[in-house]
Structures are given as structure tokens and as C-alpha cells.
Amino acid sequence: MSFQNVGTYNAGVFTPKAAGPAPVGGVPVMDADGIASGGAFLVSELEKRDPLIRKPLTSFTYPRDIVIQTGGGWVDYVTAMNVAYGITGGSGSGAVGAGGANGTPIIQANVAKGAYKAHLFSAALRVNFVDMQRSNLIGRSLDQLLQDGIRLTYDKHMDANVYTGFEDYGTTGLMNNPNVTETTAAATGTGSSTQWKDKSPQQILKDVNDLLSAVWAACEYDTDAIPNHILLPYEQYNYILTTMVSDLASETIYDFLMKNNAAVKNGGELFIGGCRWCKGAGTGQGDRMVGYVNKPRYIKMDELVPMSRIMSAPNVANVCYDTAYMANLSEVQLFYPTSILYVDGI
Secondary structure (H helix, E strand, O other): OEOOOOEEEEOOEEEEOOOOOOOOOOOOEOOHHHHHOOHHHHHHHOOOOOOOOOOOOOOOOHHHHOOEEEOOOOOOEEEEEEEEEEEOOOOOHHHOOOOOOOOOOOEEEEEEEEEEEEEEEEEEEEEEHHHHHHHHHOOOOHHHHHHHHHHHHHHHHHHHHHHOOOHHHOOOOOOOOOOOEEEEOOOOOOOOOOOHHHOOHHHHHHHHHHHHHHHHHHOOOOHHHOOOEEEEOHHHHHHHHHOEOOOOOOOEHHHHHHHHOHHHHOOOOOEEEEOHHHOOOOHHHOOEEEEEOOOOOOEEEEEEEEEEEEEEEEEOOOOEEEEEEEEEEEOOEEOOHHHEEEEEOO
């Protein structure tokens, strides 16, 4: 930036400049002379630079909602063995031995193997050599910036793999397994609405306890199979978090549910959380509540090879460095379809 040349002062005599714009109250103005003399550089130097790089807004919750086991290598399938038992005449009166009997019931085992698909995740980043040198001048790593993009892509891929799977490859997730029983929330007593915003806290508690009881009953009331995880759309989750049980009460519907649910009352524990994948996951794009036993015996997935930097090499033809990242992942493995239930219409 420079002062505009408006004249000369020589031997006490001021001579105005013959042509050009007049000064505005002596205020510095930007003109061709100022730019030529390096004024533009001063403007650049005097700017305030925000050091924060604003990345895309996003979320992922898959590590919270399923057990992920690591290891296994570059395989195509994950297999799991299961066994069913039977005895001649059944385990009731058929197992009673009488005096003089000439036969003894024999136990039998039916062993089967389930196979679950695995798939590769792969992505690459390319850093131009000149851009990399330029980034060194500003103190920021272009390579690190692109690595963050790879990690974000991986987390979004994992989120989709856990909750819905990939239709193109015939896999499903927590929200849409075809082997899981689907039911509808009970309607209110005064109308046909099944949505929580139209229900009392007692009716919402009944929906939760009906889910827990149904799953536990389907699991033969095994004490290890008490459901411990419920996922809700964020709209319903925030509703129970912020709505009081009554006008005079000091606790929210969420507190009321956590104290009076069937899982806690039977010596178990319960997590209730919001999940964006529940929105529209039900029949007819209705909202879905998912309740299940979140333990690796019942449901899990495998990170067979965690996301790794596989190789990096210079690319002379394109004057850049190429880096490949890969991982090997399994689909969601549901071992006991009775340990999970879908409740739509909440």
C-alpha cells in the first residue's frame, strides 16, 4: 500500500501533479504504483489466518453398538460352529429309567457350520510433489490431511457395514437382517397411534419391557441372554431424554425407563442410545427400535485386517507419491436370531 503521488515540493514551492486522481483526505489508496512497489505483499502479510481446518460434519457409532474382534488375515469367509442336542424320547419323562428296562436314551449332537462373507476395503491417496513442497512452506502436511480423509471414509464404511450392510454384495446389518422377527409397537388406548410422542411414560415403558421380555423368552430365559442394548432414532431418544414423567416429577422418561426396565430388574444391565440408522429403517419406512444382546457370543463382526498403510511409492510419470490403504472386514455375524428383535412404528 502507498500514498498516491499528488505533487512535488521543491525549495518551499509545491507543484501539483498534472494528472491522476486527487487524494481523499490523505488516506492511503491502492494504485498501480503501490502494487508495483510491493504493497500487495504487505496486504497478504497483514491478514489473520485461522489455523483450524474445518472438516466435514459427520458421526459414526459402530464401535459402541457391536463387538469388533481383530485378526484373521486376508480371508474370504469367517465360519462359526454351532451344535444342537437331542435325546431319544426327549429330556422329560423320556429320560426316566425304569427297573428291567432294556434300553437307555442316547444323546445326539447335530453340528453345523455357518459362513459369513468378508470383503476388502481399499483406498489410495496421491500427493503431488510440487504441492507437497508448497505445503511445507505453510507448516501443514498435505499427506496428513489426505490420511484424515481416508480414515473418515473408512469409519463411514464401517458404520454402513455394521448397521445395514451392502445390498450390492448381499450383506445385512443390525437394522435389516431378514432372520430377525419384526413386530409393531402397541397402539395407544385412546387411538391407533403407536408413536412415542403420543404415549404416556407408562406406555413407553411397556413397549421397552415387551421387547426385552420377548427376546429373553425366545432365548429360553437363559440368564446370559437378557437383552442389554436398545437403539432408537434420535428424535425418540431426545424426546425421552428431555421430557419429564409428569409436570410435578423431577425425572425424565429416560430415567424412568432405566430404573424400571425388565433387564435391570432381573439382574442385568441396559444401554439405551440414539442411532441415526434407526430412522426410517422399519416397514414402510417407519422408525425402528432395535433391542438385542450385545455380546460376542450372540452377535459380532471381525476386523480381520485393520486398516493399514499397505505400500507407498513414487510415481515418476505423474510426479507424485501414491499410497495404498487396505483392510479386510466381515459382515455382521448374527449367531442367535432369537437374541434380537425389531419394533416398528415408535
